[in-house]
Amino acid sequence: MMSCIKRAIYKGIDMKILACFVTMVWIFTVAEIVEGEQKGKMNPEISLPAEAAGWTWDGKETKYNSKTLFDYIDGAAELYLAYGFQGLRVRKFEKPNQPPITVELYEMASSEDAYGLFSFERQDEAVGIGQGSEFGGGLLRFWKGKYFVSIYADGGGVEAESAILTMGRATADLIQGIGTEPEFVDLIPGKDLGLVDRSVRYLKSHILLNQRFFIAHENIFNLSRRTEAVLAEYTREKQKTHLLLIRYLSVKDARDAYQSFMGAYLPDAGGKDLLKTEDQKWTMARQRGEVVIVVFGAPTASDAEALFKTTEEKLLRARWRENKE
Amino acid sequence: MEEKIMTRRDFLGVAAGTAMAATLGAGILGEAKAEPTARVVLIRNAEVVGSDGQVRGEILQSMLDEAIKSLLGTKDSAEAWQNLIKSSDIVGIKSNSWSRLPTPKELEAAIKSRLLDVGVSEKDMAIDDRGVLHNPVFLKATALINVRPLRTHHWSGVGTCLKNYIQFVPDPSSYHDEGCSPLGKIWTYPIVKGKTRLNILSALTPQFYGRGASFFDTRYVWPYKGLIVGTDPVAVDAIGAHLLQAKRIAFFGEDRALDVPPIHIMVADKTYRLGISDLSRIELIKLGWADELLI
Numbered sequence: 001m002m003s004c005i006k007r008a009i010y011k012g013i014d015m016k017i018l019a020c021f022v023t024m025v026w027i028f029t030v031a032e033i034v035e036g037e038q039k040g041k042m043n044p045e046i047s048l049p050a051e052a053a054g055w056t057w058d059g060k061e062t063k064y065n066s067k068t069l070f071d072y073i074d075g076a077a078e079l080y081l082a083y084g085f086q087g088l089r090v091r092k093f094e095k096p097n098q099p100p101i102t103v104e105l106y107e108m109a110s111s112e113d114a115y116g117l118f119s120f121e122r123q124d125e126a127v128g129i130g131q132g133s134e135f136g137g138g139l140l141r142f143w144k145g146k147y148f149v150s151i152y153a154d155g156g157g158v159e160a161e162s163a164i165l166t167m168g169r170a171t172a173d174l175i176q177g178i179g180t181e182p183e184f185v186d187l188i189p190g191k192d193l194g195l196v197d198r199s200v201r202y203l204k205s206h207i208l209l210n211q212r213f214f215i216a217h218e219n220i221f222n223l224s225r226r227t228e229a230v231l232a233e234y235t236r237e238k239q240k241t242h243l244l245l246i247r248y249l250s251v252k253d254a255r256d257a258y259q260s261f262m263g264a265y266l267p268d269a270g271g272k273d274l275l276k277t278e279d280q281k282w283t284m285a286r287q288r289g290e291v292v293i294v295v296f297g298a299p300t301a302s303d304a305e306a307l308f309k310t311t312e313e314k315l316l317r318a319r320w321r322e323n324k325e
Numbered sequence: 326m327e328e329k330i331m332t333r334r335d336f337l338g339v340a341a342g343t344a345m346a347a348t349l350g351a352g353i354l355g356e357a358k359a360e361p362t363a364r365v366v367l368i369r370n371a372e373v374v375g376s377d378g379q380v381r382g383e384i385l386q387s388m389l390d391e392a393i394k395s396l397l398g399t400k401d402s403a404e405a406w407q408n409l410i411k412s413s414d415i416v417g418i419k420s421n422s423w424s425r426l427p428t429p430k431e432l433e434a435a436i437k438s439r440l441l442d443v444g445v446s447e448k449d450m451a452i453d454d455r456g457v458l459h460n461p462v463f464l465k466a467t468a469l470i471n472v473r474p475l476r477t478h479h480w481s482g483v484g485t486c487l488k489n490y491i492q493f494v495p496d497p498s499s500y501h502d503e504g505c506s507p508l509g510k511i512w513t514y515p516i517v518k519g520k521t522r523l524n525i526l527s528a529l530t531p532q533f534y535g536r537g538a539s540f541f542d543t544r545y546v547w548p549y550k551g552l553i554v555g556t557d558p559v560a561v562d563a564i565g566a567h568l569l570q571a572k573r574i575a576f577f578g579e580d581r582a583l584d585v586p587p588i589h590i591m592v593a594d595k596t597y598r599l600g601i602s603d604l605s606r607i608e609l610i611k612l613g614w615a616d617e618l619l620i
Contacts, residue, residue: 070498073479078480123536136536137545138544139537154541155543156542156543211585215332216331264332265334
């Protein structure tokens with residue numbers, strides 16, 4: 001449905017019709033979420049493995065909903081709620097003389113949300129499980145469809161790590177169907193401009209954005225569940241630059257957010273969209289239709305311009321493709 | 326007048342050396358070199374944790390006494406405790422019960438023992454974590470002792486003394502924005518304001534690296550066998566965060582990023598004025614076992 005909305009925006013469908021459509025979609029989505037929470041049930045077709053590599057399930061499964069998630073996460077449940085958390089199932093597996101293994105299966109509102117949750121903390125090498133995965137420090141994280149899965153042991157060891165991967169593959173196989181990645185992520189320029197591996201984050205709230213790259217205490221970009229933001233890191237001669245793209249539901253929303261950002265972050269830019277900040281690096285911000293593009297910490301003004309131009313070209317190509325369809 | 330929004334640029338303008346500056350890449354300073362404005366004691370003992378993981382209570386007690394004596398500059402530990410706590414005080418010992426790495430019971434017992442020595446009535450003291458808002462001793466406490474393990478934390482970067490007071494508010498999730506940067510605000514509320522006499526980070530077996538909310542892996546816990554003690558919670562936390570960072574560099578060969586940088590430590594200093602986060606302004610007194618000290 002989100003893809004339809006995006007296409008409608010690209011194609012310039014009458015805004016009143018679009019607004020009605022978006023409202024209907026929103027009501028329908030909220031109704032779905034509320035119904036899911038009231039039932040407190042997970043998708044019934046997903047069954048978790050009961051055994052893998054000699055580790056056997058202890059027979060207990062704990063379930064959490066959006067109200068009880070805080071009990072399990074010890075305070076950090078906002079991360080999951082921001083990505084449309086629907087439910088969590090936790091199982092523990094045991095094997096004599098080996099550390100216990102925990103499997104966490106998170107059901108999210110959409111595959112884009114599952115991808116976003118995965119991207120938020122991605123930092124290790126992929127291991128080919130699900131639609132996107134990483135394994136490092138004894139922790140396996142992957143996403144598939146609208147599910148995000150986390151598997152880890154209480155201690156190290158070759159056998160436990162092997163079992164975690166086996167458990168991960170078995171779990172991924174039991175999740176039927178695949179989901180789509182957010183199309184918006186494709187607008188990020190690649191390695192030719194110094195994109196850092198695994199640095200792309202798909203974000204749904206300003207709290208999450210600030211967790212990865214602090215910008216301001218207040219929500220000066222007006223981010224919400226109805227906006228899409230992508231953050232990526234670039235390096236050039238050991239200097240870090242960050243690129244932030246945000247897509248709003250309307251051009252007006254984007255304009256308002258852009259002006260909010262300029263007023264709070266670059267009030268001394270003197271009407272320009274580029275400024276050398278206190279760290280002697282450059283920040284650039286521009287609005288293009290319903291998208292706001294910001295470059296933080298570029299070593300030179302021309303570096304900021306180059307990153308912006310490449311992003312803008314990708315945005316224009318995406319719009320052209322959408323119009324052509 | 327409209328309140329100014331705090332942005333990244335405000336931190337870019339702050340002098341290097343603060344915990345926040347370190348998270349922004351400026352690098353953390355190693356030793357005190359300017360006029361000290363906060364004192365923190367780091368004490369270690371190679372025997373306090375056995376090879377079986379058991380904590381030796383009598384050694385821990387002597388470490389705590391020695392640290393308090395040195396912190397307050399008294400001739401003996403009894404005088405130091407009397408300077409901290411009066412017999413008429415009602416004392417809440419704010420502990421931490423996270424199941425994977427709780428405050429050691431031996432450390433709670435060591436504190437309680439000294440409170441009894443000072444003359445605090447047993448009915449006027451309590452040890453609690455998640456129940457503090459419903460604990461009658463905490464509700465009428467005149468003094469607090471803040472004690473918890475040193476570890477990384479999924480949402481605040483590090484789990485240290487400032488973070489330990491989140492149970493004093495009914496809505497902890499309201500303090501999770503921006504790496505828990507508003508945590509210092511809790512310390513301004515009447516239930517705790519001005520009551521904290523001592524902050525203790527148990528660095529017996531700190532957790533120096535973690536991923537995700539409930540992650541715990543024994544490979545990233547090491548027997549440092551120390552206590553970090555001070556009256557300034559921000560300074561204690563800054564030293565704790567520095568130690569974890571030093572351990573990550575030693576272990577991984579780089580400062581492998583935490584889930585979130587510990588912004589709240591600097592915000593507690595700069596915004597809430599709770600103490601000193603600038604390592605160059607902290608006098609760190611190191612006592613005891615010096616092997617692999619790291620800081």
